[in-house]
Amino acid sequence: MEVGVVGAYSLKYELRSSKEVWDMIKEVVEGVLGKVDKGIGKDEIDLVIVSNFSDRFGGLTHTAPLVVSYLGLNSTKGFRVENACVSGGTALYIAWNFLRSGLAKNALIVGFEKMSYLPSSMEVNEVLMQAGHPEEVLVGSPFVSLYALIATAYMSRYGAREEDLALVAVKNHENGLRNPLAAMQKKISVEDVMKSPYVSWPLKLYDSSLITDGAAALIVSSEPRRYTDTPVMLRSIAMYHDHPGVSQREDLTALRAVRKAGEEAYRSAGITPKDVDVMEVHDAFTIAEIIIYEMLGLAERGRGVELVREGVTAFHGEIPVNPSGGLKSKGHPIGATGVGMVAEIYWQLRGEAGERQVPGAEVGLVENHGGTGATSVVAVFSR
């Protein structure tokens, strides 16, 4: 059974203080339905999966039947899934399983998060911390501190420097400049990153992804060529887990779930890392992107920093990573994030990515993870 993406839509990620969350959802649902090349009827959607992290970010639950009702209340089935920052990747994973086994034909995936629903970044952080291990949360460790532990271990073992991490931020901000959907379209230098305030040493403000509102939607079909002559095929998708508590892990410098999901996704798609032309990966903090390079087989352990030092993963490099600007510049509205990553790869493989188009991209990969990597979903796509 072939499964392909036949439509994608995303709002520009930005703080939308005046906008109701339900309006954001309706906008991406209408948007994606209007973007299918040969058209698709509302009544052809038989599965709705909503990706949303917290009801404290938007005040909505039981959101899938709202969308089903909006589509006209046919025999469409709907539910919400949540796996922290990888809710979007998880929605695609479940949709793929339903489509491949014939339980549904056309799935609409809607990701959203209205993080500005809460008035202060302190409160936002409290909600985000719910995605960690209860005992680490109990001692008050926000994610930036957990990633700081990972960064410290990595720097100590492999001799990486803060400036190396900064290069990831500089690259992704440069990419974001070309993306009209990115929340922060602002060029930054290594010096800017180094001068930005420490949030949790060695991670600084500019090592961190953005809190923002956002929504994105996809239509995924088991009859993709019925809806477009140029679908983006979902070649493989894999999900793996790691211990939610970083203190439970044997190796702080590895992300087991990412490595396992990557290995399975490559194997199932019958490709190697060298076959991938463009990647969107989960750069929640700069250190994450470096370690993801290594977990996904782009570099040996400890040598991920070389890729960014040498420009291998830059926009004009050998394997552009995060041409969208990544979570760092494009933004990270939790439930929308994984959905938006797939949308970016869809546009890249169809040659519709405008100024940020990676020339001739034929194979794309998405790596979306939750928490400090307790869950990772890796998906491989091709034209």
Place this chain on the structure above:
Amino acid sequence: MEVGVVGAYSLKYELRSSKEVWDMIKEVVEGVLGKVDKGIGKDEIDLVIVSNFSDRFGGLTHTAPLVVSYLGLNSTKGFRVENACVSGGTALYIAWNFLRSGLAKNALIVGFEKMSYLPSSMEVNEVLMQAGHPEEVLVGSPFVSLYALIATAYMSRYGAREEDLALVAVKNHENGLRNPLAAMQKKISVEDVMKSPYVSWPLKLYDSSLITDGAAALIVSSEPRRYTDTPVMLRSIAMYHDHPGVSQREDLTALRAVRKAGEEAYRSAGITPKDVDVMEVHDAFTIAEIIIYEMLGLAERGRGVELVREGVTAFHGEIPVNPSGGLKSKGHPIGATGVGMVAEIYWQLRGEAGERQVPGAEVGLVENHGGTGATSVVAVFSR
């Protein structure tokens, strides 16, 4: 492909002010793993689905990988699903689809809700209201008021009286007396119900289900006889939706999603309502149980009240409904509710329901719905 329940476990539903939510989850996971007749290894669980309504009721998200890590971090996949009060039914629906199509073999379903996490019933109600239609929520309609509209329409059209609704509460409280897992084990009379304060006319305090904490777990397998000689087979399961806003519906006295899901579940199982020996249904408010009788074909439209007046659905009646005590007496810890309903039918069909055992029950049905019936899941089970 056969799918059967091979283990069930539930905490007594009650307010657990001193208990951490993660402890509740660990307790039901250990509990259900220990309840499988022939034993099951942690490494045999390949899918974990967590059913939880709101992270404001427990402060946990990304809970599935916590359970996966607790099980030993094999190749088990996990995620949380949410569909308001039918999160548990939805978890079973997704598990069934994964198992039937061979994508997983043994699914662990964990439902929980810690409603006492919030200090006041006003705040609890605010969270519950998130499951309604955003525009009805905007004008401040809590679910009791929406169900009161439904009750008013029903009483006006069919001549039912408040005393008829009270009979549902009396029946379910009497049943709950026999259930050590029920939150409120207290016999009540029609007079007690009639004297209880109005929450939203015509619905009174004793017409309403209970806010409580709770957790329950199931193991569902596609090789059920490997784990027990007496599995409870999942014969069919169906999900349907209705408009989330009651103001959007053509007929206030019907629950379309329940009717559609019931029709499909009966058809797929090859049975009629008369074949069912015991039912657990979603009596969030007394009026709901009356209308569910009609939607599930136990009575004609407008004649559901007769079943409760005549004792047809009483414990010793022709078709006992809610022998557990229902949401009314057993309690309604949102994410646990649907999971606990299936647990009750599992025990009933295995003859393990103790004092509340329906003699010789061979076919059982669960009806679990969300909001005012925007989503309903109906499942049919047999020995």
